[in-house]
Amino acid sequence: MKDSSASDLIQNPAAAEPLLRVEDLSIFFRTATGEIQATDSISFSVRPGERLGIVGESGCGKTVTGLSLLGLLPRFMTRVTGKAYFEGQDLLSMRRARLRRISGPRIGMIFQEPMRALDPVFTVGEQISETLRAHVKIGKAEARARVIDALAEVGIPSPERRYDDYPHSLSGGMQQRVMIAMALICKPRLLIADEPTTALDVTVQAQIIDLLHTISERTGTALIFITHDLGVVAELCTRVVIVYAGQIVEDAPIERVYRSPQHPYTSALFRSMPSLGVRGVPLPSIGGRVPSLANMPAGCRFRERCQYAQPECVAKPALDTNEQERVRCFRAGELTLPGAVV
């Protein structure tokens, strides 16, 4: 794919067929006391070159959603229903052997804690090289050269020397760069990043976000960026899906969400974000607590914490079917909610 067409698609995402289309994805955990539902009919699409943020509090189901796409949830303890079409094939019903030919070469993934995501007893170079050699017929020496190039590309200084380093001797930021190099070594069309900056220092966070942005722009790799941080999403993503208590509550292009959020939860998220310019004002937090997965209220799940709640909210609000902008709220359109303070 040429760069020009990639940026075309970003300008006009609706024009392209989705690269990934997730439909009604529900994830269930098996526990000693029975099954509990972690996500409820999650549906979203990612188009080629698009950068999608999935935002929500911890435990809302965003991480398991990412993991389920590549079959990474522990099989004995979880059950997944729904479809996830990637280039027309359903990832969720796919057999392991076929999924293996997609995860790696077509879809890359990076995780929250790079230190624990890398095998401690192999050098970083070896770990990237084996990824390449698992999917591409290539000699060891040639693989090494390509790995060194890849390390250089993600901004690792003196990559020839770092090749033979073990993960523990690198800093957290460098480890995450290694993870990115590894995830991208086979030039996948989609990169899933599961809170890749949460475990890192703030300055390093910014560097990693920059790196992901640059790579996505340059290669046209689509990105699913899972995070709890709306601020990061604003810098990086073109579109955002807000998840609350296992359900999507809002899905829209990034500027629209920032300018005028339609769901009270999204708006509340913005207000609880530390922002520039309003120093000295205590940061409002969202009152109440996220309902527990085992004990979900029947109607709108945000109802009890929502200052705009009305009697009708005891019924379950549907997510609009409008492809471009979706909201799960009865009062969407009627409310004018504050967005990001600019």
Add this chain to the structure above:
Amino acid sequence: MQGRRSLRLIGHGLLQAGPILVMATFLVFALMHLVPGDLAFTLAGENATRERVEEIRSLYGLDRPVLVQYGSWLWKMLHGDLSVSLLSGEPVLTSILHRLPVTLLIVSAAMALSLLLGIPLGILASARPRSLIDSFVTTFASIGIALPSFWLAMILVSLLALTFQWFPVSGMVEPKVNLFDALYHAFLPAVALAASGVAEVARQTRSALMEVQSSQYVRTLVAKGLPASQIFWKHGLKNISVTLLTVTGLLFNRLLGGTVVIEAVFAISGMGSLVVGAATGKDYPVVQGVMLTMVLIVITINLVIEILYALLDPRVARQ
């Protein structure tokens, strides 16, 4: 580069083992002073005259300060003089060197059995958690750890040696005389000794592999599309090798102790029967000699394991 690193590791290991070695010699020496009453009386025997007791006292230096006694004892030990047996008058070093090969043969055979059976069993069990084979291995491991080895030895002798006469009931052939025959004689003792070893190795292998399987780096390996076989044979095994090394070290210590009882069942004259006889007969120099030899062997093995450990796990080498 690699060579220099190994040298540094060996040096570091020796530095660690040194104090333990010194303290071990002191413990062995101090053991004599646990003997209740006047040591000279005990050493001289029950019907000794007063003169004989005093003679013994000055011969063993028991009239001098303890640290001086320790110093001269250690000096003698360092020159290979482990004193003589109070009962037979034979130099202790001679008896030990005579009996060591047999004991080491049994321990090595038991060690080999433990690892060769225990590792595959642990792998099988972890491959299908909570399956039939996993339950079997787990149950076997629990029993193996609670099983008195000498009782198992008796059952083996009763069944395989006395009833079916497949194996010799007792005795041993020196390895240097006929290694094959020695191994044949060592087989039942080694099996009896290895039962708990197999159990322990299987258990540790299983739990280490389960831990690896649920680790985040294995999730990464799956996410990057590595075949399951490569994840297991390359990453799984290298990651549990550290655990296995630790287990091997602890197991060696335990097997070395275990032979003492097993040798009694098979009437094998190794280190075990030597120390048991000496302890019963209050032949302290022999007890000390055996203990010193065994602790020396264990410390050496631990040193080797420590070095291998650092070579296998890059995180250790740094410290």
Add this chain to the structure above:
Amino acid sequence: MTAQSSKRSLWQRRHLRNFGLYVSAAYLIALLVLSVLAPWIAPYSPTHQDLGAVLMPPGPQHLLGADDLGRDVFSRLIFGAPLSLFGSILAVLVACAIGLPFGLIAGFSGGWIDAVISRTIDTMLSFPAIVLAIGVTGALGVGLINSMIAIGIVFSPTVARLVRGQTLIGREALYVDAGRCFGATNTRLVLRHILPNAVQPVIVQVTLLLATALLAEASLSFLGLGVQPPQPSWGAMLSRAYHYMEIEPSQMYAPGLAILMTALAFNTLGESLRVLLDPTMKNR
């Protein structure tokens, strides 16, 4: 796999584990009762010799047969229980009496005191346990009490190491810092805050050590260093059975089985307690 079956297997697993706990606890309580009531339960005195029944195989008169001196094996097995249990408990008490204070001191004071105690622990653990126990028994003199004190001494570094680790964890914990700010003395800190925290893992370790001590007692008695004749500990009974193995092999089964089952019960109890006391292990 359907949701239904996985639910059932989880249910089964939880109850299977508790089942092991119940059975081993019930077995040990029964054994304890048996030990106390031995004189009233056993059909014969453990030293009563029926010379007409020498090396008799199991039968109606002697349930498990009679030994080389015509003594009833079943009665000796019952009278062996209190000796074997007492021996194991004594050994573990000695181990705790030595290990607890040294572990606490090492963990709490740190510095060179910790270094010396820790090296001593390492050194003692470098000796094969049974050989060290034989050496100490040899010095103290043979007999049940001495051999069990020896085993206690040999086990003490295990306890000390565990307590030291727990103390270090406890010492780092915030509430200890808080306690220190309010002017609590060191002794008070140790007794009120650190010790209670170390108790749970120590209970688990003690239960597991009971099994090891039982096996060690059996070994030493088998070797003739523990219980002295005519007292009947299980290990000593095996020693007798060993000498007449060619004539009457059936005598070795009951004492061995008793050792195996009791050790198994202690281990199962210990592992169950570990799971019960450690919330992070609940779903394993």
